[in-house]
Amino acid sequence: MDRPLESNHIRSRVIPSDVFPAWVFPPVLLDRFSSSQPAVSLQIQALERELACTLFERRGPQIRLTQAGQALLEIALPLVDGIDSIGEDFASELGQLDSGEINIAAGESTILYLLPEPVKAFAEAYPGIRIKLHNVTGQDGMAMLRADNADFAVGSMLEVPDDVVYHPIVNYKTMLITPLGHLLAQKKPGRLRLKDIGPYGLILPPRHLATWRIVDTVFRQHNVNYSVTLEAGGWEVIKKYVELGLGISIVTDICLTGSEDVSKVSLQRFFPDRSYGVVVRKKKYLSAAIRQFLEILAPGIIDVFSPETGHEQNRHHQIKLYNQTTLCTFQTPQRTLNMRWFPCFTSVTVVQEYFSARQRQQFKFYRVAC
Structure with a gap:
């Protein structure tokens, strides 16, 4: 792609739309939106009035999520992750996945014996994607997953916490x-x-x-x-x-x-037998690069993970925000792309703005229901 999609710019231009307001995101995500605290606070207050519920408990300088706020945050986080990967997902649809990064948490045995062939195959297929292998213990790997410092972990699990999904891919004696x-x-x-x-x-x-x-x-x-x-x-x-x-x-x-x-x-x-498998945080958005790597590691695993991680569920939720109508459809020489891949764009004009002139010539933009 001639010009990468700037996710922060997309947030500031697209999310404050009538379809999906920016104030659905609480201040804990402030640094991810490049917004000021007063502006977000006003938006939060507006959302609380509209939803008729309290999202935060305010005690002086300290702010704490209420149960309703936590529920809203769980809905919001995957959508934010999806925005981060818009350019990557779109490039994948066009067969042009040539940038991005994958962070994998794994133990030494997994890195030495299980991952070399998949890593080699992925690196040859997608040389522009950076792969970071973090050699960590199981506990440290879980901490990285929860902090979103690792996209997924690969290893053996004896006990599976409630906040992650573990899918075994191979057994060893x-x-x-x-x-x-x-x-x-x-x-x-x-x-x-x-x-x-x-x-x-x-x-x-x-x-x-x-x-x-x-x-x-x-x-x-x-x-x-x-x-x-x-x-x-x-x-x-x-x-x-x-x-x-x-x-x-x-x-x-x-x-x-x-x-x-x-x-x-x-x-x-x-x-x-000891199983080794993939560990993903529940409701974690799986970018195009992650999905491609996991398919190389264990073909068919995405079909298992999508419902558990909320990947497919999040897409359906995003569509419902538009009353289950397709906003726009893009037709390329290879295929037709549904607007579901760009859930936060609200008009054809906004979408066109983020692609170069050469790229725009490759598409036919249809205004379906905006």
């Missing part, structure tokens, strides 16, 4: 790895018992990570004692120390590439 020639390596999987493992020192990831919790739970369930002689961060480190004969370990076979000098015995009899 649990394996015992030992040095070559170890006594336990000579046992067949069907004859290996947990109490056979107990006397040998385990090398495990740090206690605060999920692997330790899983191992501890399974051994406790079977009333078997075990000992940890070495804590090490990262599967590559653990495999190296097992190769050196410093202990044995219980790992998820996501980390086993076949190049390790270790013996492997399945522990599927005792440990459930």
